[in-house]
Amino acid sequence: MSENLYDVAYKLEKALRESDDFKSLKRLYDEVNADEQASKMFENFRNIQLNLQQKQMSGEEITEEEINHAQKSVQLVQQHEKISQLMAAEQRLSMVVAELNKIIMKPLEEMYGSL
C-alpha cells in the first residue's frame, strides 16, 4: 500500500521549500527586490525580454534598435552582481524542477513510450 498521492506531494512541496537551492533563490530574490534600483533594472530587463518573445511568437518584425536595446539591458543585469546571482539561482532551480518533473512523470512516460 503506497502513501496517499497528495500527502507525498505536500512532502515534496516542503522539501523544495526547505532545499538549499530554493532558499538561495528566495534570499537573492528578496535582496534584489529590497534594492529599488536593482529591482527596477531587473523588471525592465524582464519586460524587454518578454516583449521580444511575444513579438517573435507572433511573427512580428524585431527592429535593430530593439535588438540593441535588449543587448544593453542584458549587459546591465550581467554586470549587477546580485541580479546575475539571482538569474543563476533561477536557472539552477528551473533545472531542479525539470528533474523533479522527469522523475514524477516516469510512469506516464513509460506507458506512452510503449505506444
Place this chain on the structure above:
Amino acid sequence: MSENLYDVAYKLEKALRESDDFKSLKRLYDEVNADEQASKMFENFRNIQLNLQQKQMSGEEITEEEINHAQKSVQLVQQHEKISQLMAAEQRLSMVVAELNKIIMKPLEEMYGSL
C-alpha cells in the same frame, strides 16, 4: 531538516504509479492497445487531432472537409466503450497531475506572486 528532494520525488513517482487513477489508465491503455481495431481507431483519431492542432498553431487554413473528417473520428471513438473509457481516464489523470504540480510549485508561486 527536511527529506532529500529527490528521495521525496521518487516516493511521489511510486505513489502515482500505485494510485487507482494511474492503474485504471494503464489497464484501459493496455486493453485498447491489445485490440488491433481499437488501437488503430484511436491512433487515427490522435493523428487527426494532432494534425489539426499543428495547422491551427501555424495559422494554416482548415478546410470544411477536414472538420467533417475530424468530427467523424471523434464520434467513432466516443462510441467505442473502451476508447471512451481510456479518454476519460486520461482526462482524470491529467487533472491529478495538474493538482500535484500546483501543490509542488506553491513555493515558487508564492515567491513570484509577491513581485
